[in-house]
Amino acid sequence: MSELLLPPEERYAKIIAEKRNEDGSELSVLNLGPTHPATHGIFQNILLMDGERILEAEPTVGYIHRAFEKISENRPFYQINVLTDRMNYCSSPINNFGWWMTVEKLLNIEVPKRAQYLRVIVMELARITDHLICNSILGVDTGAYTGFLYVFQFREKVYEIYEEICGARLTTNMGRIGGFERDWTPKAFELLEKFLEEFPPCWQEFENLFERNRIFIDRTVNVGPISAEKAMSYGFTGPNLRAAGIDYDVRVAQPYSSYEDFDFIVPVGKSGDTYDRFCVRNAEVWESLSIIRQALAKLPEGPIHADVPDYYLPPKEDVYNNMESLIYHFKIVMGEVPVPVAEIYHSVEGGNGELGFYLITDGSRTPYRLHFRRPCFIYYQAYPEMIKGAMLSDAIVILSSLNVIAGELDS
Amino acid sequence: MSDTKTKMVAPPEGVVGEGFFATKLNDVVGLARANSLWPLPFATSCCGIEFMATMASHYDLARFGSERVSFSPRQADMLMVMGTISKKMAPILRQVYEQMSEPRWVISVGACACSGGVFDTYSVLQGIDKVIPVDVYVPGCPPRPEQIVDGVMQLQELVKNESVRRRNSPEYKELLASYNL
Amino acid sequence: MALETANIQERLSQKFGSSVFAFGMQRDIFTFEASPENLHEVIQFLKEDEELNFHFLTDLCGVHYPENDDDHQFAVVYLLHNWVENTRVCVKTYLNANPEVDTIIDLFLSANWMERETWDFYGIVFKGHPQLKRILNMDEMISFPMRKEFPMEDSGRTDKDDRFFGRTVSNKSTL
Numbered sequence: 001m002s003e004l005l006l007p008p009e010e011r012y013a014k015i016i017a018e019k020r021n022e023d024g025s026e027l028s029v030l031n032l033g034p035t036h037p038a039t040h041g042i043f044q045n046i047l048l049m050d051g052e053r054i055l056e057a058e059p060t061v062g063y064i065h066r067a068f069e070k071i072s073e074n075r076p077f078y079q080i081n082v083l084t085d086r087m088n089y090c091s092s093p094i095n096n097f098g099w100w101m102t103v104e105k106l107l108n109i110e111v112p113k114r115a116q117y118l119r120v121i122v123m124e125l126a127r128i129t130d131h132l133i134c135n136s137i138l139g140v141d142t143g144a145y146t147g148f149l150y151v152f153q154f155r156e157k158v159y160e161i162y163e164e165i166c167g168a169r170l171t172t173n174m175g176r177i178g179g180f181e182r183d184w185t186p187k188a189f190e191l192l193e194k195f196l197e198e199f200p201p202c203w204q205e206f207e208n209l210f211e212r213n214r215i216f217i218d219r220t221v222n223v224g225p226i227s228a229e230k231a232m233s234y235g236f237t238g239p240n241l242r243a244a245g246i247d248y249d250v251r252v253a254q255p256y257s258s259y260e261d262f263d264f265i266v267p268v269g270k271s272g273d274t275y276d277r278f279c280v281r282n283a284e285v286w287e288s289l290s291i292i293r294q295a296l297a298k299l300p301e302g303p304i305h306a307d308v309p310d311y312y313l314p315p316k317e318d319v320y321n322n323m324e325s326l327i328y329h330f331k332i333v334m335g336e337v338p339v340p341v342a343e344i345y346h347s348v349e350g351g352n353g354e355l356g357f358y359l360i361t362d363g364s365r366t367p368y369r370l371h372f373r374r375p376c377f378i379y380y381q382a383y384p385e386m387i388k389g390a391m392l393s394d395a396i397v398i399l400s401s402l403n404v405i406a407g408e409l410d411s
Numbered sequence: 412m413s414d415t416k417t418k419m420v421a422p423p424e425g426v427v428g429e430g431f432f433a434t435k436l437n438d439v440v441g442l443a444r445a446n447s448l449w450p451l452p453f454a455t456s457c458c459g460i461e462f463m464a465t466m467a468s469h470y471d472l473a474r475f476g477s478e479r480v481s482f483s484p485r486q487a488d489m490l491m492v493m494g495t496i497s498k499k500m501a502p503i504l505r506q507v508y509e510q511m512s513e514p515r516w517v518i519s520v521g522a523c524a525c526s527g528g529v530f531d532t533y534s535v536l537q538g539i540d541k542v543i544p545v546d547v548y549v550p551g552c553p554p555r556p557e558q559i560v561d562g563v564m565q566l567q568e569l570v571k572n573e574s575v576r577r578r579n580s581p582e583y584k585e586l587l588a589s590y591n592l
Numbered sequence: 593m594a595l596e597t598a599n600i601q602e603r604l605s606q607k608f609g610s611s612v613f614a615f616g617m618q619r620d621i622f623t624f625e626a627s628p629e630n631l632h633e634v635i636q637f638l639k640e641d642e643e644l645n646f647h648f649l650t651d652l653c654g655v656h657y658p659e660n661d662d663d664h665q666f667a668v669v670y671l672l673h674n675w676v677e678n679t680r681v682c683v684k685t686y687l688n689a690n691p692e693v694d695t696i697i698d699l700f701l702s703a704n705w706m707e708r709e710t711w712d713f714y715g716i717v718f719k720g721h722p723q724l725k726r727i728l729n730m731d732e733m734i735s736f737p738m739r740k741e742f743p744m745e746d747s748g749r750t751d752k753d754d755r756f757f758g759r760t761v762s763n764k765s766t767l
Contacts, residue, residue, distance in 0.1 A: 004723035034503060035453060037482035042455050042500065062728035063500045064455045067532040069713070070737060070744050082529060089457040105619065133460075152467040159464075170457055170553050232648060235702030246675075253678050343618040345651070345671060345682070356651055358669065371653040371669075381705045407456045410497075410728055499730045533737055533746050534729060 008046040008058040015048060015056075025050065030392070034063045040137055041406035043399065045384075052391050057384040061377075061409055068411045072370040076335050077103050078177065080370065085171035087372065088408040090133050091126035091351035093162070096174045098348035101256055102357040103177050106344050107311065114302040115179035116258040117295045121192070122165065122174065123257070123348075124288040124295075128199075129158050130351030131239070131281040131288075134403040138278055139210060141400045142219040151206050157195050164188040178312045179305025192296070200289060207282055217275065224386045224398035225273035235378040238353030240402055243280045244272030250349040262294045274401040281403075310337050335365035352376060352403045376408045420446055437575055444488070444514070445570040446476040448563070451487035453507060455494030458521035458553040462493050465556040475563055484510040489566060490543075493553075495523035496536045508543045509592065513578045516570065518562050519545045522552040544586055595677040597622045600644060607637055621671075623682040631668075631685045632694040638672055638681065639699055646672035646681055649696075652706040654714040658740045666691040666716055691716040713738035 003011060009029060016027045033044035042063040048056040068087065072080045084095035097119050104111060111119075132151050139147040159169040164187050166174040175181065210216045226236070231244040241248060249266045251259045267283035269276030305312055309328045318325035331337055341363045347356035353375025362368040379402065387395040423442055425434030450472070454462055465472050466480065481487040484507050496504055508517070519539050522528030525548045527537035539545060546569055549562035577583055597615075600622060604612045612634060614625040626634040638646040651671040657664060666687040673680050685693060695718040696703045707718040708727040715736040718724060726733060735742055 002722045005725055034500070035507065037452075037480075041459075062726075062730075063497060063503075064495050065497050065499065065534045065728040066495055066530040067534045067737065067744070070532060070742075071530070073740075074744050086457055086529075089460055149468045152464070153469055156464065156469045169555065170461055230701075233701040235649060235700070248675050253675070343623070343682075345621055345680070347650075354650065356671075358651060358653060358671070360655060369653075369655045371651065373651045373671075377705065377709075378702050381702065531745050533742070533744065535746070537746060 008048075011058075012046070012048045012056070027055065032392075032395075034060070040400065041404065042410070043404065043406065045395075047392070047395075049392070052393075054387050054390055054392060054395060057387055057395075059380065059383060061380070063410065064406055065410045068372060069370060072367055074366060076365045077339070077367070078332075080367070081173055081175075082171075084372075085173055086407055087374065087411070088130070088351055088355070088376070088405045089170060090403075090405060091130035092170065092172050093122045093126040093174050094130075094348060094350050095355065096172060097123055097257065098346070098350070098355050099357060100175050100177055101348065102344055102346040102359055103311075104306075105346050106340065106342055106359065106361065107177070107308070109178050109306050109308055109311070111179055111257070111306050112303045113258065113300045115304045115306075117261075117299050118180060118184060118304065119175065119257050120259065120262070120295050121292050122162075124291045125158050125161065125192075127288045127351055128285050129155050130403070131285050132203075134352075134400070135210075135278055135281050136206070138220075138274070138397065138400045139216075141397050142216055144209070144213075144216070147206050147209055151202060154195070154199050154202055157191070157199070161188055161191045161195065164191055176305060176312055178308045179303070181305075183304045189296075192292075196289065196293065196296075203282075203285060211279070211282070219394075219397060220275040220278060220401070221273060222271070223274045223394045224390065224401065225271050226382065226386055227272065230382070230385075231272060231379075234382040236353070236382070237375050237379070238350065239280045239284060240272075240277055240352065240379060242267065243269035243276040245270055250347050250354050254347070256346075256348060261298065262291045264291050274397055277401045337365070339363055339365070347373065350375060352405070352408075353379065372411060374408045374411060376404045377411070380404050380409055438571075440575050441571040441573060444573075445567040448475070448477050448489045448516070448567065448570065449479055449481040449487050450477050450563075451481050451484055451490050451507070451511070453490060453492045453504065455496065455500065456523070458493035458524070461553045461556055462491065462520070462559060465559045470556040470560060472560060472563065475560070475567065477563065484508075485512060487511055488514065489516045489518060489563075491518045491520055492524045492539050493520040495528070495530055496539050497534050498536055499534070501536045501539075501542050504539060505542050514570075514573070516546045516566055517543060518547045518549060518566055520549045520559055520562065521554055522550060525550060528552055542590065543592075544590060595644070595674060595679045600679075600681065603641065603644060604634070604637070608634060618682065621680050621682045623684065625684045625686065628685045628687055628693045631683070632696060632699075634683060635670060635672070635696050636699055638683070644674070645676060646674045646679075648673040648675060649700040649702050649706075650680070652703060652710065654710040654716050654738070656714055656739050660686075663688050665689045666714060668693055668710065668716060670696075687716065692719055693717075694719050695721040697721060712736070715739070 012029045019025050019027050028049050030047045030049050032047055034042045044060040046058050047054050068083050071083060081096055081099055084099045085092040087095050132155055136148040136151050162172050163169055165184055166172050226244055228244045228246050231241050245268055247266045247268050252266060264287045267280050269280050313332055314325035314328055319329045339361050342361055344359045347354045356373030358371040359367055360369040386398055423434050423438035425432055452462055519525050524539050527535050547562050547566045549558055551558050601615045608630060611627045611630045612624055616623055638644050650673045653669050655667040664686040668685050670683040695707055707721055710716050711724050712727050712729055713736060
């Protein structure tokens, strides 16, 4: 039997005894989590420590395992969207649209340009909130609470825009198969304009506060670096991979939802350390803002959803007054809509990496199998290696900078 | 500063005279407890993010006497359970509850903590009241920060009116015994 | 020049003959099957061959097909990606009711947890995996929850009355 199958405490006890006999050093075991306040989520790490230095770590995950994949096998397609919200809840619209695009790919639905552009705007707003949380929390962990309090008011502003679009703040459940459930109100555009005006100065100040800050640099430069080869082997994607110097971005590699229409740079780092991850996220926020501006400027007129009565719920007044709409409504709700038998993989650039949906259908109203490629789950396994030899306080900073979201990690 | 709109907590009912104020001990203790509830955030998922918003500048839970978020269960009064509690997590939640000293209150925030929410699956605990007693339930998936604040205010009402002897009463002991605590 | 699917097929057939088969396009992804005995070599070849160069493991997951014949009860799906040519490829391998396949940890470090997850959900044994234990579910669990026969809902629940959900005991497991 492999050593690694033992519980970490037992494994460490052996090492401690060996070390004591060898040179009299006193190692200790520290249980960090699962509800440690500094870890921002449910992460447990059992650490073998030499003083304040980490020698070995074993993460335990699954503390909020909710069986998403099992539920998806028992729910019709349009109800699965609710689950995707709760995966990476810092940027739920990206998850929502990722899922709708998977279904649209399955059904060969062409989404109108206007809806695609509106989706891009919301997805980029979501990316901004995601990076904003990650970077400001990183600030909190290095001892700067002000940045967090300062930029968080703008997250509220983004949530107000979401509310105007779909009615919810955090778990948005936005969009429908083929587009949006309703057109955006003038108020939503107004709020968006206001955000685009007020947010950049605030973000600039936030950047100024950190980027050349002595303490911040000391705490983050060369902390938790990862080489490009290692990052690739560990399955890193998203900002964490780009911080290591690889410019892989799903938005560029496999453009979806008209991303090919926009001009943007994919920022990359060099050393893959915490500071680079911070800077890449900062730069991405600027790119996202630029994409939103471009999308707003080029926003075409037209319908906000594809003409697919088989899958798109008709407006309520038509259901009451129109025979055909009533039939479609009934068919959709009762799940009597044909779905092709297929295997689909679709991925989008989520807040922290390539968010993939691997879908197998058998023609029934529910997926036969749906697997979420959750970027956090895949790159979090590099964490023990990244913190090996680091100080305990650095381990916290590294965890924050990786932006591991517990809901996505544990599915 | 004269331009701030500071609202002081009203004193309890009592007899006021020159140089003295007589009231019931219950009321004084209730008043003190209710306005200095130290929360212990047990945030697991989405609702935790909304709690972050509640704590941050816009909604500012500190206005209700909960400025200090106590991450040590020993010094906390109110356990705020936010997010899905899986069966793997349940023993830890229970342990945290056991570590809190009396008097202690529990707010269950969000559909998952209240009833399991949309996650009616083999791995999710169907409501935290299966393992620990709960005082206030805040519905929503996730609840808005206003709702969380409302939940805290509801709890303040409970705390204000709680008898100082309640924790020694046989009913309370029976309640704990029903949870094997 | 993009990597042509015909090219991939030709190189694989040259190397492995008939143990790599069922080539086809699943929408935009080139898909084929490999026999479980050869799987490790196939993936290694895909990764290390200079022309193919599928150097990134995007995804790894299991599928359960209880309706299939005995040799096709489970499938393990590997999604590989070549970032240089921007080509994806999907390798599948079908396993019998006693599922076992070689681990690919030595090729991709990211396979570690993905294989653990697949074992946790389906009970597919990855031979040579150093730490094949529960990852998302509780250590005490004995069954494999993503298998089709495993009910989604908690069997011990008492607070929900099936009658109000339009369910009876007999259709609960099939719903």
